[in-house]
Amino acid sequence: MLESVVRKLIASKREGEHWDFKVKHHDNNADLLHDLLCLANSLYQGRRYLIFGVEDPAKGANVVGLSSVEPGRKSQANYIDFIRNQHFAGSIRPEVELETLVLDGKEIDVLVIFDNPYKPYWLTQDYQDRGRKVMAHHVYTRVGDTNTPLNSSADLLRIEKMWRQRLGLDMLPVERMKHLLGQPEEWFKDLGNKRYAYHQNFPDYRIKFSAPEPFWEPYSYFFTNKNSFLGTATFKLNSTTLFELDYVYLDEMRLMLPAPDVDYVELPDRDLRYYFYDMSTAEGRFLIFLTEGRGRMESRGSTSPFLIFKHENERQAFNEFLVANAARFEEAQASYAARHAAELMRKEGNAAAISPLDIDKVVVLYEAWRQGPVRDL
Known part of the structure; x- marks a missing residue:
């Protein structure tokens, strides 16, 4: 179940190509969109996780929790509406679900991004929020624990692998x-x-x-x-x-x-x-x-x-x-x-x-x- 998966990720004291820790929910929507795109376009085969209420691994990846009145804390409806309102190529959007867990008496939120065979995802219009800009026609991804920078695009080899996954060319026959x-x-x-x-x-x-x-x-x-x-x-x-x-x-x-x-x-x-x-x-x-x-x-x-x-x-x-x-x-x-x-x-x-x-x-x-x-x- 999700709780056991999240506990293992936290216990690893690091981040990886399919999970990212955040102390709190994003206060800049361009950064949120960038993180979503990077995880959705990861070549990892399986679900991806944005985990809110956990410190950066450099600080110990401790569970600090979230307050119910914390500014910027979002619901699943907020995330779905936000994704729906973006200009995704072909109107093909990542699918997400938000779950709230209680770990050691503290609430954390986990945004699950499903591994659907539709990547690469990219925008057809720039998205900007307070000086941060997610660029149109750029394919962002995550390699290891690092996101593609906002002003860059993923390597062509990785984009080719995304298309091969989308077209089913790398799958076993079944x-x-x-x-x-x-x-x-x-x-x-x-x-x-x-x-x-x-x-x-x-x-x-x-x-x-x-x-x-x-x-x-x-x-x-x-x-x-x-x-x-x-x-x-x-x-x-x-x-x-x-x-x-x-x-x-x-x-x-x-x-x-x-x-x-x-x-x-x-x-x-x-x-x-x-x-x-x-x-x-x-x-x-x-x-x-x-x-x-x-x-x-x-x-x-x-x-x-x-x-x-x-x-x-x-x-x-x-x-x-x-x-x-x-x-x-x-x-x-x-x-x-x-x-x-x-x-x-x-x-x-x-x-x-x-x-x-x-x-x-x-x-x-x-x-x-x-x-x-x-x-x-």
Whole structure:
């Protein structure tokens, strides 16, 4: 978890290519933007961290903490709005999340910068704040514990490596397939008519779809037509199978989605299961592919009762929310679609460990969790 990662970084008594300590939040937004760009463009493969409330390693990297009324202390919403308002090339921006931790009785903030395959990030317009300027069309990065100076740009070799990562050229075949699934517009496919697809720029990467067979799950009954079908998609590089995933047709083949995963949560008085996609996994990338990047899970006014999480940490945070709100779960009202699904299953004698009423009530809490105060993960 994040706390153990941060403790190890602090214990190292140094800074590195994917983490930087700050005694307090930035009081100059040009310096903030510069630090964000440098970490986002680091060649390190993994998450990067701006850690606020920790002294510089030269002073011992001690945890000094942050005050709740400290001038300049920012929330996640502040950071997201700040990034959104910058002129990034192609409107492609770093993704961040802010989490507050308590270490040794002191609050610190950790801004997590995700390692998405979109670097290099750069600005198309200069950004200036009180004499400090982040320059347009400059690519900033971090080498070791050192940022590219404001008036410079990264070495061409490093920029080339960023582009290779962005294009997936340095990935192993399995990871590259997952990367290419995130480009649904680049594939030749005629889903429902042809049982194959291939990437138009890299045609050695192909998908073979088996003939689907009738099956049912509780979510089948949420649709106007309960008939559903299950098949297997085989992801191949030439003749080599990289991995396989199941797919489902819902509403009499009107909607095609990856077969969702199932999670299990122990509430105080009962066990609970629900369906979900983790967008950091192959199933999540397959969802992007099948829905043309829109994540559409509706058909004829009916919606799949599937939850979507960015990554495992987000799912775990929601599970904690579920447990903490067990009473709220019991009080939630299931929709007509869920009640109708439960009645149809009962009439047909189809019993399952997952109740349509329960998964619909989980959706209710999920929507409340999403719409509530920002939860930093």
